[in-house]
Amino acid sequence: MGPWVGAWPADPRLDPDLLRDGDRRNVVDRYRYWRHDAIVADLDARRHPFHVAIENWRHDLNIGSVVRTANAFLAREVHIVGHRRWNRRGAMVTDRYQHLRHHPQVEDLVAWAAGAGVPVIGIDNLPGSVPLETYELPRECVLVFGQESVGLSEAMREAAVATLAIAQYGSTRSINAGAAAAIAMHAWVRHHGDLEVGHA
Numbered sequence: 001m002g003p004w005v006g007a008w009p010a011d012p013r014l015d016p017d018l019l020r021d022g023d024r025r026n027v028v029d030r031y032r033y034w035r036h037d038a039i040v041a042d043l044d045a046r047r048h049p050f051h052v053a054i055e056n057w058r059h060d061l062n063i064g065s066v067v068r069t070a071n072a073f074l075a076r077e078v079h080i081v082g083h084r085r086w087n088r089r090g091a092m093v094t095d096r097y098q099h100l101r102h103h104p105q106v107e108d109l110v111a112w113a114a115g116a117g118v119p120v121i122g123i124d125n126l127p128g129s130v131p132l133e134t135y136e137l138p139r140e141c142v143l144v145f146g147q148e149s150v151g152l153s154e155a156m157r158e159a160a161v162a163t164l165a166i167a168q169y170g171s172t173r174s175i176n177a178g179a180a181a182a183i184a185m186h187a188w189v190r191h192h193g194d195l196e197v198g199h200a
Contacts, residue, residue, distance in 0.1 A: 013038035014149045026092055027132060048140050051118060051142035051157050052181065053079035053109055053157060056086055059148050064090025065178030071098045073185040073193075079142065081109050081156075087102055090178070106155040109142075118142050122160035123184045125174055132146035132184060137191050143184050148177045 004019040008086035014037040023032050052070045054063055063086040070078045081103045082084060086096055103109040114118050117146050118140045123132070144160065146152035151174070157163060166183050168175065175183075189198065 004033065013042075013149055016126075035089070036096065036158075043074065047187070048074050048193065049125070049140045050075055050137075050185075051077050051079060052098040052185065053058045053081055053103075053142050054104075054142040054177070054181070055144070055146050055153055056080050056082035057153070058147055058150075058175065059083060059086065060147075061087050061090065062148055062176065062178040062181075064088055064092075064095075066145065066181045067091040067100070068094045069185055071176070072123060073189055075185065077101050078102055079109055081106060081113075081144075089174045100104075106153060106159060109123075109144075110159045113142055119161045120156075120159050122146075122152050122157060123166070123180055124157070124161040124163055125165040125168065126151065126157070126163055129163045132166050132187055135162065135164050137188050139192050143180050143181070145177050145184075149174075149197055 002022040003022070007012075008016075008019055013035060014033045014155055018033045027039065052066060053076045054060065054062060054066050063080065067078050068091050069168075076099070077099040079101045084102045099115070101112070110120060118137060119142070121141050122144050123136070124146055126182065144152065146156065152160070152163070166175065166180055
């Protein structure tokens with residue numbers, strides 16, 4: 001969007017610099033010209049009560065995609081377990097609007113979840129996993145995803161109250177971790193989201 005045309009609106013959420021210079025950020029139209037802190041405050045008032053966590057032992061390149069999808073589905077927080085540093089390129093700057101929390105070890109995430117009263121639910125196609133498609137996801141939970149290629153760590157599998165698998169029909173053994181995260185978050189939305197608001 002280019003510079004604002006006409007008299008500037010008297011809305012304290014709007015950024016004078018953006019009104020003057022134009023807004024080229026990757027935000028939906030309703031947030032055009034809004035200050036960054038005003039956008040985050042508005043999102044915070046509407047965030048869903050589910051969390052997303054991803055293990056980052058090998059600097060997984062999927063984390064940016066997971067953060068971007070968590071922003072799209074308005075997750076409460078994204079938790080990075082393992083290395084603090086991650087490749088932000090795939091997030092497309094959505095990490096500026098998404099709350100992120102770091103946990104050095106699996107035990108730290110588990111302790112946080114216990115204190116917050118949210119169950120840890122793993123997503124991985126392991127033997128004994130329950131189909132995601134038939135599982136009743138709770139409103140408050142943390143959906144956990146493992147590293148690309150190796151999946152959830154043993155410690156995370158032991159900590160999860162359930163491990164859910166996504167139905168697959170082709171020749172590949174698994175799907176991309178970023179894609180799996182998107183499918184699982186959408187499953188939560190189908191259970192608990194206001195679809196009319198999501199399509200408005």
